[in-house]
Amino acid sequence: MARYQQRLEKSRPILDLFSERLNExxxxxxxxxxLGKAITYCLNQWNHLEAFLLDGHLEIDNNRSERFIEPFVIGRKNWMFSNTQRGARGSAIMYSVVGTAKEYGLSPYHYLRYLFETLPNMDVTNKEELDKVLPRSTDVPSICKVPGKREANKKIVPKTQF
Known part of the structure; x- marks a missing residue:
């Protein structure tokens, strides 16, 4: 709530002034x-620009997202050499699992080891059972957690994301 209030007090006046200048x-x-194209583009995207003012939980930039997708950008060239589309898809899934584990403060090595030991012995069609092994779950063993890693991200990432 404090971050939301600060944004309204400090960022709203700056955005209002910027909008005024653009329209002028x-x-x-x-x-x-x-310059004309840039102004038109900015005005057309205005609702996206000021979205961070709507909720204090929203990030003001996309740096976290950029860091998350960096391995995909780097891996893109490597995937060209995947022998099959299925192999490339498998690589992309692994990148996603590892990236999500890192976001939740888990050690990718220990988390993957936990998954490889747990998944073969469970009914993966049972959604409740599967939820227990997802990175956001409180049931993930402490051995998978990186010591001293902040767990604030757990509150931000929606439940629908893996």
Missing amino acids: QKDRVLPKRA
Whole structure:
């Protein structure tokens, strides 16, 4: 709630001034020029720009997302050499599992080992049982957790994400 209030007090006036300037300038510049295109783009995306003001839990930037997808960008060239589409899909799934484990403060090695030992012995069609082994679960053994890693991310990531 405090972060939300601070954003309204500090960021809202800056965004209002920026919006005012954009609207002033849009009629003064040629729409086909780079500045005209930039102003039009910014005004068309305005609701996305100010979305962080709606909820204090929302991040102000996408740095966390960028860090999360970095391995995919790096791995993209490696996937070109996957022999099959199925192999490339398997690699992408592993990147996703490892990235999500890291976001939840888990050691990828220990978490994957836990999954490889647990999944063969359970009914993976049972959603409740499967939820118990997801990175967000409180049932994941402490051996999988990285000591001293903050667990604040657990509150931010929606339950529908893996």
